[in-house]
Amino acid sequence: MQPEPILRIEKLVKRFGQFTALHGVDLDIQEGEFLTIVGPSGSGKSTLIRLLVGIEEPTSGHISLRGKRIETLPANHRPTCMVFQSLALFPHRSVGENIEFPLKIRGDAVGPRRERALALMDLLHLPQDFYDKRINQCSGGERQRVALARALAFDPEILFFDEPLSALDFRLRKNLEKELKDLHARTGKTFVYITHSLEEAMLMSDRIAIMREGGFEQIAVADEIYAKPVSRFVAEFMGEVNLFDVESTGGGGLQGSGLEVQMAPDQLLPELRVPQGGHGALMVRPEAVRFLGPGEAADFALDGVMRAEYALGSRTQYKVEAGDGREIAVEKLREDRFAGRSGDPVRLGWDQGHCHMIVEE
Amino acid sequence: MERHDRTMGLLSALPVLLVLLLSFAAPLLVVLAFSVMPPKVFDLAHMPDFSAYGVLLSQGYHRSLAWALGTALASTILLFLICWPLAYAMAKVFKRFTLVITVAVVITLFVSENIRLFGWVLTLMKGGLIEGHLRALTGMSFEGALYNVPIIIFGLVYVYFPFMLFPLVQGISMVPDDARQAASDLGASKWQVFWEIDLPLSAPGIVVGSLLSFVLAAGAMAESKLLGGQAVIVIADEIETAFTYGQNWPLGSALSIVLILIIGSLAVFGVSRVDLDSIMGRGR
Structure with a gap:
């Protein structure tokens, strides 16, 4: 109490x-x-x-x-x-x-x-x-x-x-x-x-x-x-964030524009599920997003093009343009920085354990 | 470079400095010189003596001086008490209404002091506006309110009201609102906020307003002549009499010098008490 x-x-x-x-x-x-x-x-x-x-x-x-x-x-x-x-x-x-x-x-x-x-x-x-x-x-x-x-x-x-x-x-x-x-x-x-x-x-x-x-x-x-x-509002106020508009696929899974969901619907964590017919914002912080190598898997993935790199001292932030034109923020420790250049194609991925769902009616 | 700027500054200020010296310091020096001349002379080609100062002490001029300083002090205190609430409201509470009050007070200055005082004479005299109406309407009568010391003080308060009000408004507006709020937040009552914060932080305005009112009131004579009917003789009146009817320039000069010294010392003392740098939060 x-x-x-x-x-x-x-x-x-x-x-x-x-x-x-x-x-x-x-x-x-x-x-x-x-x-x-x-x-x-x-x-x-x-x-x-x-x-x-x-x-x-x-x-x-x-x-x-x-x-x-x-x-x-x-x-x-x-x-x-x-x-x-x-x-x-x-x-x-x-x-x-x-x-x-x-x-x-x-x-x-x-x-x-x-x-x-x-x-x-x-x-x-x-x-x-x-x-x-x-x-x-x-x-x-x-x-x-x-x-x-x-x-x-x-x-x-x-x-x-x-x-x-x-x-x-x-x-x-x-x-x-x-x-x-x-x-x-x-x-x-x-x-x-x-x-x-x-x-x-x-x-x-x-x-x-x-x-x-x-x-x-x-x-x-x-x-x-x-x-x-x-x-x-809170997600965006609390720092850099990536929010993806998603909706229920009907079978308990999720779908969103340009977003690849690389797992079966029944593997989706209960807290990430959206009610039937509903939609929400799938949130992932930039530090949880990885650059995927060839053949590397992740629960969620998308393809994009590297657009910009910003040095933040101990960390580096990247802006990646996804297929639908939206910008995705990625943050890495300085020692794990991305080896490519601006304009290079990249594949991003992250795991559902690092995600949060903001359900919207 | 700095030295060059200073020289140029001094050079450009020189003409004004000379005009000021001629128009301000020279008459003062003449008055000072006359004050040490023998009685009833009209030039400075005499052996200096201090007989005028002796007359000043022996013939009871100290009473006129005391009346002038006393009525000036009383009117300054009354002015402060009357003006503070209004000045506070003008600085912190009223918004556009402050301008209306400012204009209303300034407009009174457009009419000569003597005419305004005559207005009060006509209002307060026996058979005047108040007593005349009262007698016509009720049959009751009184002697009128003129020719006493309180009415002289009233006249001084009335005439010098703007000279206290506007410096106070300026002084109070210098007090930061958050300093007042912080004091209250730290437990201070309204009285303690006034005493600990408002009063010391608006000191420049209080000192300027008080000095202006006091200096002007101490040298005033229209109020004691018109409203007071010479119920008391003030020092300015004595000075005028010495220079005119008395034809005793050295005595008038000595009286002037004494008045200047007293008021000058008070002004220097007052200004030296205000630490403007600390109030304004400036480094030193």
Whole structure:
């Protein structure tokens, strides 16, 4: 049985005039988990987080923290806090004063407040002599740490993040993603993180919630969302993917344009079957597609022509044009790269164990 | 290259600098020189003495100075209290309506200060708009609301309203919304957000608005003359009297110099208290 969630969202709706930003969303967040809400711009993720921290009020619906309704509580009365996209550090206060801010507001004495700020600086790898430094003298990464330390000083029940790493350069972002994951493990706090970066979500989260047009499309652990998306939208949002329109052959098998199904219908895995008369999208990720040699077999195969090659560092991505003109993406490790050239005919294949079926009515 | 740019910059600024020196610094220097001349002389060809400053101390001019600074301070505080909510709404709440208020306030400046004050005299005097109507309609009468200190302060607040309002609007609009939201998210009440975030981050606007209002009010005399009926004599009035009826230019100059020094020190102190770099988030 699932434990009682720390935060429960029920039928939450937010309208701005005629525009509905959230269409009655439901979500349970478990204590201590790292949940990432991912979605394209305008999907409603920032609106949702602003409702959760109390900066905005919902049009209808409920938010309960440990069973207690909080949707009408103002932000300063909620035991939650947020790291803003802009970080929202106070430019007129020093690093130490920024971190101490929630303690000062709470009425803590100067001594303990300074002690706590220094301990948090230590936790976040900020040198102690940064205490008196001005915010405008800190680098981007240091500011991130100050914002995090300030949020932790508040000692929130849930810590929300609104795309706080989006403005940083790639290398720093990668480092901070890992640090954030470590910090989550060390503090044991509940983290709810918003991003439009799939990689960020995959790296850090226990669970990922995909948002689309003001609602949740799928909520699951990262692996499940990657391997078993519930819709084309999720499949395509979670990175490069090949989707083939298929339909039932009547005998329990599958058929699709240009796709060779090289196995008997009764060998098809039950989760890949499409109901009689129905159709679906057969999904295979680029890393599961192989270049087939002469006489080499695979459960699914198709012929095409090599069109382009893109170096991705440790991997190489290929674009192959299939017979019907569609492009198939293939990814190989650098050491397994394709030996041919652009324009060469190729035969691609993959096994049904690497496939997923998105059934469409 | 940088040095060359600087030289060119200085050279191109030279004509304006000379005009400024002639039009601003020269009269000040003349006033300064007259302030150390013997009483009632009209040229500078005399041995300097400080008798004008002695008169200033011995003849109770400090009272006029105190009235000027006191009414200026009171009006500046009142202006801040009155303008803050409106400025906040103009900067953060009203949208197109802000323009309507801006135009409405600016239009009042198109009419001369004296005419506007006479309007208030006609409104508030015995037999004026308010008392006259009240007497005609109800038979009740009162002495009118003019000729006292509060009405002088009212006049100063009325006249210098735009000089506090617009700098405050500018100052408040410099406060980032997310800093306010973050403070509230970290537990700050509305009052604490105002005290910890709004006030320090809009300090440039507050300082500019307060300095403008205070400096102008401290040097004003139309309000005390027209509305106050000289219930109190302010320093600007004394300066005018010394230069005109008194024919005592050195005394008028000494009074002017004292006023300039006091207001100048306050201005320098006020501006030095604002760390614009940290508020704007600029590196140093």
